Amino acid sequence: MGRAAGFGTGSGSAGRDNWGGERERRGRGGEGEGEGEGEGEGEGEGEGEGEGEGEEGGGGEEEGERGEGEGEGEEGERGEGEEEEEKEEEEEKEEEKEDDEEEEEKKEKKEGEKEKEDEDKEEKKKEKQKEKKEEKEKKGKEEEKEKVEEEEKKRREEKRREEKRREEKRRQDKTRQDKTRQDKTRQKSSSQQLQRD
Numbered sequence: 001m002g003r004a005a006g007f008g009t010g011s012g013s014a015g016r017d018n019w020g021g022e023r024e025r026r027g028r029g030g031e032g033e034g035e036g037e038g039e040g041e042g043e044g045e046g047e048g049e050g051e052g053e054g055e056e057g058g059g060g061e062e063e064g065e066r067g068e069g070e071g072e073g074e075e076g077e078r079g080e081g082e083e084e085e086e087k088e089e090e091e092e093k094e095e096e097k098e099d100d101e102e103e104e105e106k107k108e109k110k111e112g113e114k115e116k117e118d119e120d121k122e123e124k125k126k127e128k129q130k131e132k133k134e135e136k137e138k139k140g141k142e143e144e145k146e147k148v149e150e151e152e153k154k155r156r157e158e159k160r161r162e163e164k165r166r167e168e169k170r171r172q173d174k175t176r177q178d179k180t181r182q183d184k185t186r187q188k189s190s191s192q193q194l195q196r197d
Helices: 080-196
Strands: 002-010 023-028 042-050 062-071
Touching: none
Parallel strands: 002 042, 023 062
Antiparallel strands: 042 062
16 A cells, blocks of 8 residues: 655635634645555545634734645555566466466377377287288298199109009000910910921
């Protein structure tokens, strides 16, 4: 709260008769002007001095009493206390704003990290699925290759067996033919011998 001090001057009002025959005048104090420091409203206390001259009374001395006045000071200027308070409020608002911005940045950073983590998980999942697919395809190709090789092996074995059977048949045929020739030769020799006899 500000405080203002005022100094007033005023002229006295007309005096009135006293019993002693004296005339006295009571002066009215003037309004004061003040300067003060405060929170916006200044309370001023004015001190005024008024001097007046009374009209001459019946046989009384002419005496003017000093007037007493009270003056109200002008509104005091905004005090340092209020300015300091406003400054603190501004600083608090600025700090709150910075805290909010920092919190928002942390939130965005956290969301970004989570999004990246989700993307990494999805990427790993896709990579794993791809590896499984490739492994399956590779296994399938190997199995197919083994199957082809096994079938080829069977064909070769069958071919060898067929060749062996044919060879055996040829051998048997040759043996029979040789035996037949030998039999014919013996018969022929026997027949010739009989004819000689």
